[in-house]
Amino acid sequence: MRDALQWFKSSYSTEEADKSCVEVANRSHTIHVRDSKLGHGPQLAIPAPAWADFITYASADA
Incomplete structure (x- = not known):
């Protein structure tokens, strides 16, 4: 049986829908x-x- 993933919300998330x-x-x-x-x-x-590359790209100044 696979262990459950430990999920973390974005710091931008709130309880508001x-x-x-x-x-x-x-x-x-x-x-x-x-x-x-x-x-x-x-x-x-x-x-x-690939995630690290995405974060680098998304964090770059536009």
């Missing part, structure tokens, strides 16, 4: 991402190096 954001979990060099409003809904599983 219109302010919900994303949650992430890290396991075995894979980053899991899901919509915080859906909880047990679909999720993306992204290799950690």
Whole structure:
């Protein structure tokens, strides 16, 4: 049986429905991402190096 993922909400998320954001979990060099409003809904599983590249790109000055 797989261990449950430990999900963390974005610091931008709140309990207000219109302010919900994303949650992430890290396991075995894979980053899991899901919509915080859906909880047990679909999720993306992204290799950690690709996630790091995305964060670098998203954090860059536009």
